[in-house]
Amino acid sequence: METPPQLTLGRLFSSWQADVPALLVVVLLGGLYGWGVLRLRRRGEAWPVARTVAFALLGLGTIVVATMSALAVYDRVLFWPAAVQNVLLDLIAPLGLALGDPLRLALRALPERAAARAQGAMTGRLFRLLTFPLVSTALVLATELTIYFTPYFETALADNWLHQLMYLHLLLAGSLFVLPVLTREEALPAWCTHPVRAGLVFVDGIIDAVPGIVVMTHGTLIAGSWYLSHSPSWAPDVQHDQQLGGGAMVSIAELVALPFLLAILVQWARTERAETVALDRRLDAELEVVRARPAEGSTGTATGAATGAETGTSTEGPDLVRPWWETENSEVAQRIRGQR
Numbered sequence: 001m002e003t004p005p006q007l008t009l010g011r012l013f014s015s016w017q018a019d020v021p022a023l024l025v026v027v028l029l030g031g032l033y034g035w036g037v038l039r040l041r042r043r044g045e046a047w048p049v050a051r052t053v054a055f056a057l058l059g060l061g062t063i064v065v066a067t068m069s070a071l072a073v074y075d076r077v078l079f080w081p082a083a084v085q086n087v088l089l090d091l092i093a094p095l096g097l098a099l100g101d102p103l104r105l106a107l108r109a110l111p112e113r114a115a116a117r118a119q120g121a122m123t124g125r126l127f128r129l130l131t132f133p134l135v136s137t138a139l140v141l142a143t144e145l146t147i148y149f150t151p152y153f154e155t156a157l158a159d160n161w162l163h164q165l166m167y168l169h170l171l172l173a174g175s176l177f178v179l180p181v182l183t184r185e186e187a188l189p190a191w192c193t194h195p196v197r198a199g200l201v202f203v204d205g206i207i208d209a210v211p212g213i214v215v216m217t218h219g220t221l222i223a224g225s226w227y228l229s230h231s232p233s234w235a236p237d238v239q240h241d242q243q244l245g246g247g248a249m250v251s252i253a254e255l256v257a258l259p260f261l262l263a264i265l266v267q268w269a270r271t272e273r274a275e276t277v278a279l280d281r282r283l284d285a286e287l288e289v290v291r292a293r294p295a296e297g298s299t300g301t302a303t304g305a306a307t308g309a310e311t312g313t314s315t316e317g318p319d320l321v322r323p324w325w326e327t328e329n330s331e332v333a334q335r336i337r338g339q340r
Contacts, residue, residue: 006234007074015070021164022067026060033102036109047105055100062093067167076157077230079222079238083215083245084252086147086170090140091208091256094174098182099263133192133200136177137207143173144211154223177204182263194268201264205257209250216246 005011033055037047065071066088075082103122107115121127129135147153147166156163181197192200215222227238235241 003077003230003232004073006232007070007078012070015073016068017073019067019072019164022063022167025168026063029097030056030060033100033105036102036105039109040105045108051100051105054096055102058096059093059098059100060096062088062096063171066093077227077232078235079227079241080245080248082153082157083212084248086144086166087212087249087252089167089170090144090174091253093171094178095182095256095260095263097175098178101183103179103183130176131180133177133181136180137200137204140173140177140204141207141210143169145214148211148215148222154226157223157226178260182267194264194271198261198264198268201257201261205254205260208253208257212246212249212251212253214246215249216243218242218246 004015033052037052040047066085071081071085071088073081075085106118110118130139147156147170152166156166181192181201221227221238222242224238227241231238231241236244
């Protein structure tokens, strides 16, 4: 293996290398997403530009940076680029992909039968099990700990195809938690309301910092025999390099928690706003019906009064003079009573 030149700030931004398997994944995901957007536009349906930008730049762009930038050029001679690379694939890229809401796009763009099958898979037992918040969080944590504290990582450094599999493993593990939480489809249990999701994201942010803390404070070198034998003369001490990597993992994990939580809060606010608009429309429709009632009621009362005068009986009763919202128990009536 050829040792790359000393890593400088300039080379950190200018060093790139092609990664054909990763590039194929990016092209495949981007092509499928673009096909879905074009299919909706041909039907005259809109798809938010912001979601497309998030999917392409933050999602696919992060995959490109992690697998083809200087992080990939130097990941076999320095630990910290490999650590940053892995956390980008595990946390940042899934967040970008999820902000694009590919699950909802697929269900809207696919033909009816294919969409029904996809919907069935999303509500199936296996998908629900893997994306259940506690299970998916545990899978992310187990993935990180398995990579760094078993021979998995060191073997992947020596075997390119296993390295590619590790990339995919990290991306899938992170997506299992993030995609269902941010999608507008009902991919999570009914009890996972937006307040619950916000709490889960907060807890997940704490848990995501655990691997970085363990790596930073671990006394034994991770993939020590590999990095000791491949460390170039210009590289820092291997133990110090590992501490830098662990610190980077913790920092990125905590930074990504904030936009993730903000995305949940924005989604929550939009849902509440949509529900309020729907309820207001329903209230307006019912009030229009109510406005027609007094005239009809007055006619009926006058007729009843005349009839009562002829028969010597009274037709007036307490329920005939009380407003409808005081006698009915509908949601709209309860809301009006609460406002009076």
